[in-house]
Amino acid sequence: MGRLSKPVSASEVVSYRLMMPSDVNPAGNIHGGIVLKMIDEVGGIVAYRHARMNVVTASIDRVDFFHPVKVGDLLILKSAVNYVGRTSMEVGVRVESENLTTGAVKHVGSSYMTFVAMDKSGRPAEIPDIQPVTDKEISRYDEGAARRRARLGLLRRRS
Numbered sequence: 408m409g410r411l412s413k414p415v416s417a418s419e420v421v422s423y424r425l426m427m428p429s430d431v432n433p434a435g436n437i438h439g440g441i442v443l444k445m446i447d448e449v450g451g452i453v454a455y456r457h458a459r460m461n462v463v464t465a466s467i468d469r470v471d472f473f474h475p476v477k478v479g480d481l482l483i484l485k486s487a488v489n490y491v492g493r494t495s496m497e498v499g500v501r502v503e504s505e506n507l508t509t510g511a512v513k514h515v516g517s518s519y520m521t522f523v524a525m526d527k528s529g530r531p532a533e534i535p536d537i538q539p540v541t542d543k544e545i546s547r548y549d550e551g552a553a554r555r556r557a558r559l560g561l562l563r564r565r566s
């Protein structure tokens with residue numbers, strides 16, 4: 408029997424959180440670490456939904472923050488599976504902030520993360536393939552494949 412293939416839409420997630428005073432650094436901006444934790448959480452949900460089994464974070468690519476986030480901003484995290492290997496998958500997370508008074512939306516940053524699905528004995532397990540349908544999903548798939556090659560090449564050179 409062939410490997411099961413699932414659409415991107417079956418696991419994608421949009422998550423919202425209002426930024427609170429407990430999230431800020433002494434300068435009054437939101438801590439980058441708070442946003443990174445939210446990225447890891449939402450990416451993990453998407454990966455778990457795709458695999459329908461436990462996943463671990465294997466790697467997080469470089470993350471750049473383009474704009475500060477302020478208390479009272481609505482943080483919006485849009486996340487989907489871009490590419491699937493055998494046991495691992497690349498999940499993309501786009502972070503936006505919305506000023507609730509003006510409605511202005513800014514692209515705060517984006518992240519590409521690799522999650523690995525684990526079976527009950529803690530070993531990497533095969534997951535369903537991904538089926539890109541829209542033009543955007545197809546270009547994300549192709550770009551995800553190229554990033555995976557670069558990532559694994561770097562990993563081999565380091566070890």
Ligand SMILES: CC(C)(COP(=O)(O)OP(=O)(O)OC[C@H]1O[C@@H](n2cnc3c(N)ncnc32)[C@H](O)[C@@H]1OP(=O)(O)O)[C@@H](O)C(=O)NCCC(=O)NCCS
Nearest residue numbers: 463464465466491492493494495496521523531558559562
């Ligand atoms: C991620 C982990 C399971 C990989 O284990 P491993 O023994 O290298 O397993 P494998 O060699 O079989 O690789 C499994 C998959 O992970 C991918 N992978 C492994 N290390 C990777 C890395 N650093 N970045 C991206 N992908 C990676 C492999 O390419 C392979 O993908 P594929 O099946 O789609 O081809 C293991 O390193 C681990 O458990 N790390 C800790 C994860 C964790 O606890 N994260 C939270 C930290 S607080």
